[in-house]
Amino acid sequence: MFDSEVQRILDFIARGIGSRIVGAPGSGKTTVVRTVVTNLEKTGVAVHFISGLRTHRTIPFAAIKGLGLEMRPGRSGVLDLADVFTSRLGTAGKHLIVVDDLHLVDNESLAVLEAVRRRSDCPMVATAPETWAFSKGQLAVLNSRPEAHLQLDPLHYEQVHTLIAQVLGSPADAETTARVLTKSAGNPRLVVRIVETALLSNLLVLEDKQWRMASNTLWNDHLRGTLEALLAELTPGEFTALHIMAILGTARIDVLHKVIQPDDLENLERKGFLTVLDDHQNGSNAAISPPVVADYFRGQKMLRDRHLLRSKVAGVLEAPPQTAPEGVTTADCLSRVLSTLRLEKGDDDAVTARHFHEHNASREQSRFERWEANKSVTNAVSLLRIYWGAPVNTMRALRVCTETPEQGAEPGDLMFMAITRAMLALQARQGLGRAVEIIRNFAADYPEFHDYAEAAVLFITASNGPVREDMGRPRAAQEDQGPGMGSLVQGLLELYRFQPLAAIETVKGTGDDDMFQQLRPFIHGFALFAAGRVDESLVFALDWRGEARKNLDQFGVITSSYIAAHGLLYRGHFEEAEYLMSSVFAMGRPGFVVDTLYEAMLRLAGLRHTTTATPPALSIAAQARTDVPEIGPLPGIGKGVYELVANNSAQPSTFDRKVTKLVRRQLKSGYVFEAAMTALLCTCLNPGRPVLDLLQKIVRESAITAHDQLIAIANAVVEGDHNLLGLLLKHYEPDIDTYQVGMLLRGALKRHVIEGDAAAADALAQASSMFAVKFPSASEQMSFNSFRTTPLTEREIEVAILAGHRSNVEIAEHLGISARTVENHISNALRKTRATSRNGLFMLVGNLLPPQ
Template identity: 90%
Template sequence: MFDSEVQRILDFVARGIGTRIVGAPGSGKTTVVRNVVANLEKTGVAVHVINGLRTHRTMPFAAIKGLGLEMRPGRSGVLELADVFTSQLGTAGKHLLVVDDLHLVDNESLAVLEAVRRRSDCPMVATAPETWAFSRGQLAVLNSRPEAHLQLDPLHYEQVHTLIAQVLGAPADAETTARVLTKSAGNPRLVVRIVETALLSNLLVLEDKQWCMASNRLWNEHLKGTLEALLAELTPAEFTALHIMAILGTARIDVLHKVIHPDVLENLERKGFLTVLDDHQNGSNAAISPPVVADYFRGQKMLRDRHLLRSKVAGVLEAPPQTAPEGATPADCLSRALSTLRLEKGEDDAVTARHFHEHNASREQSRFERWEANKTMANAVSLLRIYWGAPVNTARALRVCTETPQHDADPGDLLLLTITKAMLALQTGQGLDHAVEILRDVAANHPECNDDAEAAILFISASNGPIKQNMGQPRVVQDEPGMGNLVQGLLELYRFQPAAALEAVKGAADEDAFQQLRPFIHSFALFAAGRVEESLVFALAWRAEARKSLDQFGVITSSYVAAHGLLYCGLFEEAEYLMSSVFAMGKPGFVVDVLYEAMLRLAGLRHATTATPPPLSIAAQARTDGPDIGPLPGIGKGAYELVANNSAQPSLFERKATRLIRRQLKSGYILEAAMTALLCTCLNPGRPVLDLLQKILRERGITVHDQLIAIANAVVEGDHKLLGLLLKHYEPDIDTYQVGMLLRGALKRHVIEGDVAAADALAQASSLFAVRFPSASEQMSFNAFRTTPLTEREIEVAVLAGHRSNVEIAEHLGISTRTVENHISNALRKTRATSRNGLFMLVGNLLPPQ
């Protein structure tokens, strides 16, 4: 789980620099330290480990005596112990001092460590809580020499998915993974304890090689000990404050201030037990973190029996009513939007997801009760709108659709109810024909809804099947609200006519029955037109506004668009965080579920293209019964499965890609075909796929990819002189990252096909391009073909071989130069690379980013 963090520490230690590892309790600090120690001991480094223990922190010299230093009787003072320890560190060989839980080390041991660090240049790796207020003695030990700082952040969705699979021996489904992440707030220790105790309590069952929840809860009595240990350092006032917050649930700060002293709230936030979230009223809400702590208090009998405490908080539960969200305001530049997204990474996905869940559950229950009391069309539509983004209560939704009277209903409300009923028919397996028949019935019985119903039929038909040649156009009435212009824009997007799609959705969205459809078409049409930066700015600003207003439908749709833009720009860290925040919310409603599934495949694509088959890829959580071809990129599973199940032979991959793209074109989903052709051209440049890509772009009048197409033609034709000129005069554009991927893909293809001269030429061209555009050379793990597997050490050496000598590699890894030579020789033979540089380009992206 912590390979990249361990490698960073090893690099620091190799340079004689110590490291301070900080994180919340249970964040994995001790695990990281143990892995560092194990790696260093394999290379012959003498590691001296001091453990701070909570029960021993008042016992003089308890920590330092744990080293087992040989002392003369009667000579166990600070200086005597420091002399003996310093002499040990001064023996021949490399040494490392490790202090785990520095904040629990007794004062006398700290005095010994301070004296030792003043006398020795041995680097030290120490762990401590991220919010700890260090004493003077602790700071004296930490700050006596230069040190690096390593923050262990909470795990994201994909990491939780991997950790669960490691603990249980098989992966969990999407709902279970999201629930574990939500409850644990990404805390590794809690993730492990929750799944272990859930298994012990029979709350998890294994179905089709995936773990699923047997009920709707994960809390169990076996978790009490873990939570008691987590809360052990709290004061009585802080403990009582968490009791109060467990009663209140997510509440506004001004409400909490009425029953909890502000200093106590600040202490809880500093210790990581409280998370503050901004709401759409420019106020702040607070919630317990990790959320499983709230379950601990709510599951206690003492919470139910504390009448005085409950009476204390009575009357303060009322919060100001929520107002309707205003229109999304786009950020003024991409850098600002990305900066905002990166700042968001410091927030708690799990608490945010729980906030959404509580908000949706509260709205759904209150609106259902209102509908039961008065079964009007307006009340029905108010409830059904929730299910377009939030998880669906199918039984309630069907009941509302069936029992709501339709006479004298507003045409817009009737249309939304009918489309919802048609969507439910698709979700429950009744088929496209039945869904269309539902819409035709309302058009026949309500002539005033005829145009919108016909547009809705086009929408459902085109989104769930091929766009037929005889499929008509929706009727559009200028300056009148309706479905026609939105459906027309969506169809133009499917057909890869971005300019026409943008034209169709011009204007305000205030009167739209489906208010999120217009910004979705607008932002994705910008992306399809090659205006990637504009699309990103719009989508990220829209997403921020949707998060603020707790609009799950808007969060998912905007995140899908933004994820495509971030991946296209090579911003994989930001893209993975963004998608992880969506996955943390769990399965969404029936309208945006296809976008959720698409993001699972997009997130899994990075793993699908690595050298080792990815059995733990989160893409496995997407439905396997989905269509191979879809209206938008990622919705169809064909492109993902093409890359994930590729052949070792470039020619076979090329034939499969060509067949898939032709099927996409035949279905009328031209945008998906263009994106598939672009991806496959960059992974494995070849004439058939490139010709299809050029034909699509030419017919659609898309010119923004002209530089990429020219370079791809030079690569495919083997015209290295022309390629050199094109790369020399290349002006940065939206395809800068794709050009780098194209050059690497061509290099790998030539290596596999044994074309030595072409491989050398491409390796040189790729290296020169990487020097000119460093951001485009960052490894993204898009390996198109799996060659003979290398060992971990061979990969490690190969990565360094591109820019270090054998002597430098040997010194860096702590092995002999002869061993380095053997590893490079074996790697060259296995990969059939023709040079060290070619070897580096082939395997440089098999390791995670440093």
Template identity: 75%
Template structure:
């Protein structure tokens, strides 16, 4: 789980720099340090390990004597121990000191460490809580020599998915993963304990190779010891404060301060037990973090205390909603928005998800009770509208559709109710045919709705089957529902890859749209389809920020889908994966946007699908499998992901499968999906058949923004290296810069597999020159070509360094001889078919996790 963090620490230590690793209790500090120790000991480094213990911090010299120093009788003072320890560090070879939980090391041992650090330049790796107020003795040890700082942030959705799979031996489904993330707040220790104890308690069961929940909760008595250890350092006042917050639930800060002192709240926040964020009314709200602590208090048998606390806080809860203003959108703030997104990565996905869950649950409950009291169409629409974005209660939704009184219903409410019933039929597995029949029954009973029904049928048929080959056809007649006809037209034009026509169809503010989020979705994704990637990103990220503030899950999912495409297209994988992770943390959404949720699961699994990670454990395995290979928008159909995840090492086989898939997408009228599939396949493994289809699609749709990419791809496929050199020499950055780098790397790997050493060397040189002109910190997505001829871990490490270091430098970095480095490189060249060190470096440059 911490490969990149471990590698960073190893790099620092190799340069003689110490590292301070900080994080919350259970964040994985000790696991990271143990992995560092194991890696270093393999290379012959002498590691001197000291561990602080809560029960030993009052025992003099307990930590330092754990080293087993050879002391002379009667020589047990600070400087005596320091002399012996310093002498060990002075022995030939490389040395490293490790102090795990340095905040728990006794003062006498700290004094020895301070004396040793004054005499030795041996680096120190230390771990401590992120919010710890260090004593003077601890700082005296830490602040000697050069030191790097590493923060272990909470895990995000995809990391949680992988950790559960490692712990339980199989992945969990989306609902279970989201629940474990929400309850643990991304804390690795809690994730492991919740998963293990839930499986022990049969709250998680293995069905269809995935762990699934059998109850609405994962709390069980086996978790009690873990929570007691987590809360062990709290004072009595802090413990009581958490109990009060468990009773109150998510509450505003000004309300909490009436029953809990500001000092206690500040202490809890500093220690990570309190999360504070702005709510959708513009105020500050707080909740217990990790949320499983609230379950601990609610499940405790402290009825008398609970009664007293309830009496103490009676009448406290109140609300004072405020109106928030709207933020204006701009097209020149992408850098700022990306910076804000990166800052958001340090926040807690679980807390945001829980606020949205609480908001959705309260709204759904209130609207359902209102409908039960008066089963009018207006009350039914108010309830069903929540299910378009928030998790759907199938039983309630079906009941509302069946029992609602439609007499004297407003035409717009009747239409919305019927369309929702039709979509619900698709969601429950009855199929598009049943949905169309539901809509047509409305048209038969209410002829005045014939036009709207025809548009709705057109939308459902196109989204779940095929798009009509010609655009612009709509039933004649007036449309009393403003924007309905235009929205359908815009969406179909988007499917057909006519972005300008799609944007034109949805012009206007759409204040009276029946489907409020469809107009901005079409507008934002049309900008992306037209190649205006940065504009699309600005639009989507600002929309997402507004939706998060309003706790609008529908808006979060739809805006995140657009933003994820833009970030992936730019190569911003870390930002894209975090953004999608924040969506997955909320759990599966309502039935209208669940297809976008599945699409993002497949998008998030693309990077793993191209490397050594087993696709079976990829996050994409959580997406529903009972869908078609093709779909109206990229990722909704599973075909493209399946093609890449299960691709053969033979380029010709990949070409044949990719060509067949793109042609099927075109036949169904999903031109946008076909273009994106052809573009991705061309960049991953450039071949003539797919490139010709891509050229034809873009030419027929009149899209010229990718002309430079097409010209370079044609030169690569035709083997015209002279023309390729000229095109790359005169190339200026455009939206396809990242794709061109991917294309060159993909071509290089293809030539290596095919055994064309001349072409491979030419592509390696071209790729290196392009990387020098347009350096990027982003990882290049490309197929791992070592599935059939795997390199050893050491061979991959050497190959990664072979592009920019000599054998002697590599040997010093890895702690091996230059002759051993030469042997590793020779073996790697033989296994891969690469003809030079540079080719080898380009081949394996993305085989390790990004550093």
């Protein structure tokens, strides 16, 4: 879980530099430092471990005496202890001082440590809370020598998924993982405690090798001890402030100031128990963090205290909302939106997700109560519209659809209800025919909306079945009256058919009369990506996502994130893409319509993992539904590409055959955009003539010129024309495919190694290295580790890396093993990878090492 952090600390220690590890309580500081100690002790380093204890911080010399220093009778002062400790550090060998929970070390022990650090150059690793106000004594110990600073941030979705699988032995489904992340705020200790106690309380059940929630909550009484320990350092005022906030829920800062002292709020924020979020009115809201703390207070049976506190906050929530300033604009700048996204990574996904949940739940409940009081179609549509983005209460939605009288209603509202009923039918697996029947029944009752109903039928059938050639532009797109629908469906069809410029042209306009407001920007943003205007698409999507987050618009967040994820992955911004998708997953499964995009992002998030892990264990793509078609209207919606890449273990020629078959099926179904992206990805992973020919045919027929340089380079690679390849790379002008060219060269290199073509492999290795130097990528090039089923052991990888430039004897001396053992390792690695030479083996496994 903390491999990269541990390695960074080890690297600093090797250079004689100490480290300060900071994070919230339960963030994993002690786990990291103990892992560092274990690694160092294996190499013979003498570690002097000092642990601060809450119950011992007022006992003189309690911490330093834990080292078991041998003192002469009557010589136990600060300098006496420092003399003995310094002499121990002066013995032969390497030494390291470790102080866990420095803020709990008594003052006398701090005095000894300060004296020792003045006399010795031994590095020190210390842990402390993230926002602790250090005393002068603590600062004297920390700042006596240069030190590295390591911040342990909250875990994101994929890390929580992995940690749950490690604790429970099997992964959890998407809803459970999102709930655990939301409640724990990504705190590792809380993640572990929540799943352990939920299992103890029978709140989790194992179904189909995945853990699922048995009820709608994970709170249980076994969590009380963990929360009491977490809250132990709070003052009575801060404790009461949290209790008030638990009653209020997420509330504006100006509201909280009326019932809580500002100093208590500031202290809670400093200690990490309060998170401040901007709301859609440009005000500031505060929420308890981690959210499970709110469950702790709400679960307590102290009715009298709750009554007193409720009396205290009565009427506070009626405060007027803040007004948003006018004239706020954003600059169309890729560096700005990427910078904003990177800054957002430090925010708390869980608290943001909880803010969305509370907002959606509040809106749903109020609108449902309004509908119960007056079962009008207008009130029904107001409620049903929530379910297009937020999680669906299926029983409520069905009840609204069946119990709402239609007399006197606006036909546009009735059409929205008809489409919603069709979506519910699809979600209930009643089939495409039933969904179409519902809309056509509406058209029979309201002939004036026949064209719009046909547009809706076209949308549903094209998104869930083949796009036929005769699916033309509906007449509704040319009319001005009624809700906008026809032009949007036509634009979506153009996107499916990989005609992005036509799609952009079709959806031009403000779309003020659109029945589905977010569909127009979705088509526009994704068509920019399809047309090769990736950076424009990223700016558009990330700006849209920022506005959607402010407005608590879950539909907009998911649709914009889907576009942005494709752009970030295409440009090689893997960390940003993984965070962005993780923030979506933290919200849990959404409502219908965007649920397919959510599933697609699960597969996209797992796609990179499948090319670097063998087997791809614990990939979050396993949380995506498997009962979906292999092909889909847009990239990632069908499961075919992910499964083809994830399950690949065959020879390159077999991979070519499988990809060709899949791409031809996508083309036959009319999903040309998906076919183009499949062919492009697979050409870069494993360039072969059949798939490249299909890619060229698709982009030529779609009049897309953005990938001309990549296709020319791919042709030179596939033809083995290394002179032409050298010229193309020499004169290559950076474009949207710069990352893909690097991937293509790496994929071709590995293919030639597998096929035993040493000369071609050497040429590609040289070309790949030169290109990487000329156009360095911040991310490791995505490529298959090899076409194999049996992974190499760590030792075999280590030997293979050295085999490219050292003899067996030199490798044996370097690793401290016999030359015969080296020979066996190389023989096994050659057999497993099917490489034909030592140099080929070296090139094949070269990128198994993490990027430097």
